[in-house]
Amino acid sequence: MRVMTMFWLLVVLAVSSAYAANLQTYTFDDPSKEALFRELINEIRCPKCQNQTIADSDAPLAKDLRDRTYLMVQEGATKQEVIDYMVARYGDFAYYRPPVQMSTLVLWLGPLVVILGGAGVILWRVRSRSNTDVGLSAEEQAQLAKLSAANAVESTDAANQQAGRNKGNQS
Amino acid sequence: MAQPSKLKWVILAFPLLLFIWLTIFLLRGLFSDPTELSSALVGKPVPAFELPDVYNPEQMHTEAVLKGRPMLLNVWATWCPTCQAEHAYLNKLADEGVYIVGLNYKDDSRAKAVNWLNTLGDPYQVNLFDERGMVAIDFGVYGAPETFLINMNGEVVYRHVGDVNDRVWQQVLGPKYEAEMATYLKQPMETEPASAGGQS
Incomplete structure (x- = not known):
């Protein structure tokens, strides 16, 4: 039991430290930009490892996309601009919230x-049950x-x- | 029970139809590869870029090298085993006269890329070197190898993910390339075909 607990603790620790490592290199002066950056990387899907966001993924491509998101946010891009940028390149697939279309x-x-x-x-x-409940002849x-x-x-x-x-x- | 029997049949058939539809839907899912995304660039002009040549860092190429005639744009790297697998086939296609432009994607080093082309053969008319993969992002590249079919107007017609082999060429890429070539050859020859060099 204790071994299992230790095991899961280690797993959680490993996962969360990897996650933290993915974000460490990005520094912001403006907290609102940091918040936007974090929001975005958790909503943009990594095209390489398809069921992860670019925040979760360790793929080199995910890092490139985080870098690009960071640059765009630092240059003052809005959320929609970054999403449009990703969707224009990787399709609707890139955004975790699919648009309403045919x-x-x-x-x-x-x-x-x-x-x-x-x-x-x-x-x-x-209705049909109450209809069949007719009187007797x-x-x-x-x-x-x-x-x-x-x-x-x-x-x-x-x-x-x-x-x-x-x-x-x-x- | 005064229900008309027609309505009853419709209601009884409904679950059957639903089942058949679901079966077809799921069966298709079984044979489709979810990692093969269709390119968001299809029908759109190639993105603007400026990249150095693989052999010569001084020589710069722009998106102009991808205009003027139908061609393939092959994204490759020396760290990609599948690229090695398809390389012989690309050489074969180049020998047959297919116009291919190479985009080296985030390779370990320029020397490795040059060495690869010198030892395995160079099927590319133009060799683009995308060291940081930034142009590849503009193309929506998410792995290597990927091969884009570009028409004479410099628009992306099709994107193939994975290696180009005989089956892919015979069934998918080849016919599309031939169709683009046919339109290209039909037009009056006043537009100048793309030169292999590009501008510096």
Whole structure:
């Protein structure tokens, strides 16, 4: 148990120190620029190691892109300008927030369609169930009355018998 | 149950259709390579740049060397094993008259690059040396090798990620290159073809 804890501690330490090493070399005079830089490198995807941001990735390309982001931010570029720069070169893929357009519509509307579809199915099932719950025909009514009358007689007979037996047991 | 049977069939068929669509969708995903990104530059002119020659640091080339005729722009480096694998094929293509420009991408040293070209052969008409990979970023390069097909107007037509081999050339790059060559050769020959040198 202790070994495992140590192991995970080491893993966390290694990962976080690598992350810190990725950022160490960038110094800013303006804290707002630093904040923008950090925000950007955590939202721009590394094209080389595709499921990491350029902040996470150790790939040389990620470093180049961090350098470029740093330069642009230092020169006073806005967030959108840096994102446009990356998207112009690496495609929409480079930004972790896909834009709303024809090819990405399914991403944005898919969940809504599924929820609406599910709600529709539930509604439809509930409705169709209450629709089938129609009254009995006259013939069926008569049959029901006959059956329940017979049942009543039977059950009183049975109750009487039961009562009689109970009495007998008690005495 | 007063439901019309047609509606019932539609409702019953819906999950089946959904399943078939999902199967096709996932099956396609199985055979596609997510690391092959289509270039954001397709249909756009090549970015402006100024880079030194691999052999001669004094000689500078601009984006003008990528205009004037259809050509391939091959991104390579000596640290890239796949580049070595494709190099023989590039030599073969060059022998067949395919116009290829080389972009050396963040190589360890200029000497290594020159040595590579001297020992393995030089299939490139122009050799660009991008020491810090900054021009490669403008091209959207994210690895090596990558090969861009550029038309006579200096616009990117297609980008291939990975090595150029016989299969890739026969099925993808070759036909596209031939098509660009056909348009190029059809036009009246008043525009001057790109010179191999470029300006200094």
